[in-house]
Amino acid sequence: xxxxxxxxxxxxxxxxxxxxxxxxxxxxxxxxxxxxxxxxxxxxxxxxxxxxxxxxxxxxxxxxxxxxxxxxxxxxxxxxxxxxxxxxxxxxxxxxxxxxxxxxxxxxxxxxxxxxxxxxxxxxxxxxxxxxxxxxxxxxxxxxxxxxxxxxxxxxxxxxxxxxxxxxxxxxxxxxxxxxxxxxxxxxxxxxxxxxxxxxxxxxxxxxxxxxxxxxxxxxxxxxxxxxxxxxxxxxxxxxxxxxxxxxxxxxxxxxxxxxxxxxxxxxxxx
Numbered sequence: 001x002x003x004x005x006x007x008x009x010x011x012x013x014x015x016x017x018x019x020x021x022x023x024x025x026x027x028x029x030x031x032x033x034x035x036x037x038x039x040x041x042x043x044x045x046x047x048x049x050x051x052x053x054x055x056x057x058x059x060x061x062x063x064x065x066x067x068x069x070x071x072x073x074x075x076x077x078x079x080x081x082x083x084x085x086x087x088x089x090x091x092x093x094x095x096x097x098x099x100x101x102x103x104x105x106x107x108x109x110x111x112x113x114x115x116x117x118x119x120x121x122x123x124x125x126x127x128x129x130x131x132x133x134x135x136x137x138x139x140x141x142x143x144x145x146x147x148x149x150x151x152x153x154x155x156x157x158x159x160x161x162x163x164x165x166x167x168x169x170x171x172x173x174x175x176x177x178x179x180x181x182x183x184x185x186x187x188x189x190x191x192x193x194x195x196x197x198x199x200x201x202x203x204x205x206x207x208x209x210x211x212x213x214x215x216x217x218x219x220x221x222x223x224x225x226x227x228x229x230x231x232x233x234x235x236x237x238x239x240x241x242x243x244x245x246x247x248x249x250x251x252x253x254x255x256x257x258x259x260x261x262x263x264x265x266x267x268x269x270x271x
Contacts (some may be wrong), residue, residue, distance in 0.1 A: 008198040010045050010086040012118065012140050012184040018045070018217070020207045025218025027208055028082075028226070031057050031074040037081035043084050046208075048120065048220060049075040051090040051150070063149045064093045068106055075114035087116040089141050094148040096121055096130045102128035109140045121267060122148035124174025135182045136191060143178040145171050146212065147190035160211075162191045174201045175207075187220060188212040190237070200224065211237030 006013075018025055027046035030036040031053045053074050054066035068091075075089045077207055089110050096103030107119050118140035120125060134141055146161045155161075162168040172195075175186055185206040188196050193213025200207040200216045209216035221238065224230045254265040258264035 009084055012086070015045070015086065015185060015206045016204075018099075019204075025206055025208060027218055027220035028221060028223045029053075029220070030078050033077045033081045036078040039223070040082045040085050045218070046220070047078060047082060047085045047087050049078050049087065049089040049114075049116065050222065051092050052222050054092075056222065056230055062152050063163055064152070066092045068095050068109065069094055072110060072113050075110065075116050079115045086118065087114075088120050089114060089116045090119045090120045096134075097123070097127060100130040100133040103127075104133045104137060107134045108137065111139055118142055118184065120144055122150050124170070124191040128177060130180050131178065131183065141178075141183045142208075143175070143183045144189065145174055145186060145191075146188045149189075156203075158190070160190050160192065162195055168192075168195050171195065172199060172202070175203055179203050179205050188216060190235075211235060 016024055025045050026043075027048055028039055028044055029050040029052055030039055031049060045096055049071065051063040051066050053070070054060040054063045057074070058066065058070075060173070061209070071089060071092050075087070091106055093105070095106035103121075106258055110116060110119055119134065120142040121131060121134075122144040124143070124145055128238060131141055132142075133142045147155075147199065148160060149158075152158065162171045168191075171188075171191065178186055183205065185208060186199070186203070187208045187210065188199060189209075190211040196207070196209050196212030197215025206217040206219040208220050210220050222230075225233055225238050226241050228240045228245050229248070231243075231245045255264070
């Protein structure tokens with residue numbers, strides 16, 4: 001990310017300041033130059049280059065198949081477009097779990113090859129060694145707790161997490177561990193609203209929710225979902241701000257008809 005002109009870039013420190021003064025943090029995903037440029041110009045605070053690219057860009061059922069090379073490709077496309085937003089890149093499945101040296105190597109590749117600002121990792125105590133090793137290299141980390149899509153084969157369902165006391169208590173412990181390790185923020189996905197509020201109130205770092213209620217410090221959605229480009233995914237937490245699927249489908253249908261009829265191009269649309 002570069003700072004151009006008088007634009008004050010969003011940093012991890014600025015996000016901390018926003019939490020302290022009660023200013024909510026806005027965060028959306030992007031995977032390509034054009035979308036990232038629009039988001040940045042609109043004033044988004046954080047852009048997540050999410051492993052959800054596996055779903056919305058590549059058509060996989062889960063986030064598990066996407067590779068580190070693919071994440072780097074998407075992240076490089078995004079960073080070229082952005083002058084203000086903080087850019088966070090997901091470490092994909094298999095690049096950090098169980099091997100802290102591999103985790104550090106993966107994070108270093110993302111930071112060097114994409115010029116992003118931070119990485120994001122799913123999990124708590126079980127990935128703490130990897131978190132600590134990456135942070136020791138000076139690479140900022142955003143944590144991710146609750147529903148962790150990379151572990152979908154472990155859970156076997158995308159249903160709400162941490163409804164039972166034991167799992168809720170572990171989530172709170174994990175959140176504190178991530179903060180104590182040095183993470184600058186945490187995403188909480190698909191958990192009870194009261195638990196989200198509790199974590200945000202107990203921790204000093206920003207807590208970003210996706211299906212975690214209004215009591216957290218900010219919100220994130222997948223951009224294709226909130227724009228209505230994808231329409232087969234409708235969880236309770238998703239608010240659609242547009243129906244681009246319908247708009248785009250209509251435009252394509254009219255274009256096809258105009259080409260077939262010979263109406264496009266007309267006299268004004270030729271040289």
